[in-house]
Amino acid sequence: MNIQEEIHKAIEDIQKKLQSQSDLSNDELETLLLTSLIEEAAE
């Protein structure tokens, strides 16, 4: 799996967790930080 696929999978897992209304861990917030940095770098 390349890094984009890994990120995509991690985001899917986070979204499933959010749908069950569970709290995210700091590790998961860091993953979301990473995706926002990637999006902002692409702008």
Next chain:
Amino acid sequence: MSEKPLNILVIQLTRIGDLVQTVQATRQFRNENPNIKLTLLAREKFGTNIKFLLDTVFDEIIFIDTKKFLSKPTLKDTKNKIHNFIYELNKKNFDVCVNLSFNNSASYIASLVDCQLRLGMHRNKQAEISINDNWSQFVFSNVMDNNLSPFNLVDIYRYILGCQETHVLNDDANCTRVNEITIHPFASQKKKKWGASKWSELIFKLIKDNPDYKINIVGAPSDYEAAQRILQSPSLKNYSKKIIDHTPSGDMTNTYKLLLNSKLFIGHDSVVAHLAAETLTPSLVLTLGTVKPFETNPYSNKTYNLVPRNKCFPCKTNTSCENLACHGSLNHQVVAHMAKGLLSGSEIDRDYLTSGLNAFQLDTLEVYKSNYSEYGLELAPIMENNMNASAVFKEYYKIIWQCFLRDLDLNVSLPEITKDTASQLYKYKDGVNYLYEIYNFGIKFSNKIISECESETPDLNTINENVKKLGELDQLCAITKSTYPYLSGIIDYIYTHKANSPGINLIDISKDNLISYYDASNLVAVISEFIEKSVSPYISTSQARSEEI
């Protein structure tokens, strides 16, 4: 024994101009609160060039370079880098984290910093946007998407930080300036800047009107080609010795020194205009495209801001525009005439402008002068005191937000208006009445939820019914906003405030929302009174004439 200084992290991850404005706000906060340790988190690509300025206010500066985070091949390695970054940040034991950049990455960093108090946008544990303080809620609702905020961004940052007073740079009368005009004819987007030919025309006129002056063109190395297009105009062929192009070096420290020595700066909304405010250089700012002059005017009382009167101005970043109609509204002769007046020590007032310019040149723009007031920096029009409905609502909002969010009663009169503006405002009476009713229903339904929840045998159906009705009120507010867009200032603020209720259960949230609805109905009542007072000189007691209005 001295108290341990309050340890504050300020996050500013937007652009270089926002960094200068952050410096200006934080400097004032520091003046009021000397016993603090200030750390800045900024993007390396924006902060490095102005580190000399950042160092005057911040005790420590941490630069973040996204490329370094994204250089690792696997997710695990990339996550480790981010985790270590956050870990190192938290080792500094911040007491307060202030996020002044309203973007996603900054909001996640703000939520990962361990601290006692968080100001600005961050995330809760469900990754939802969370904003606790009133002024950051104001930014989210009134600054990011609409044009009704009457406040300068530096002042808003000051309010978020908690500044009570305005502290401004001392004008050093001993500072000697030489006969130079520094020009920055560039901006981050095409919509925000004149084309090369207009700048060539202006520079030609400046040289003719002020033959003893040299012109400095400043900008980044990437602006070199654009600078050459301006300088290669045939009209400037004989004046190459009077014009120095500094773009090849593109050094911000050098630009700062040039501004310190110059008697005048002319440019668009950009970091250089904000640096000119730092050097207290008299400035002419040409505002175009997406720029909101009230928000981004350089923070100094030595600025004149030229603003087009086009209905489409200011536009949004994603609005496509081929005509650039607002560019034609700022005539280079107006700029040159004002420059000549400033350099000769004339007062730039309505008489001066009308003495050297005709109505055709002046009708398409408004000229604002910046001044310090009791609440911060304000822009006052030079040419015309009669405002359109949008400008009148800005004045209303200035009064109500200062009172509501800062407990400051502004001693100002309501603006003078024309009959046309009175007619536009009169139409808003219905919108204000609808909104007042909606918020009063909000009070009623919130009260029902609270009393039902607190009763011995709460009826879930009653609670659900009233919660649903509150949802319908939000939809009615959205419809009111689309019909009466100038009311969006209150509607969006109250919506954002309710969405960030600190309550953890239905009773607490409903009690907090009840207060929001009371506040909202009071704000709307004040707007209603303002409209009434503004239009009353034009409302006749006779039916026939009020129908005419």
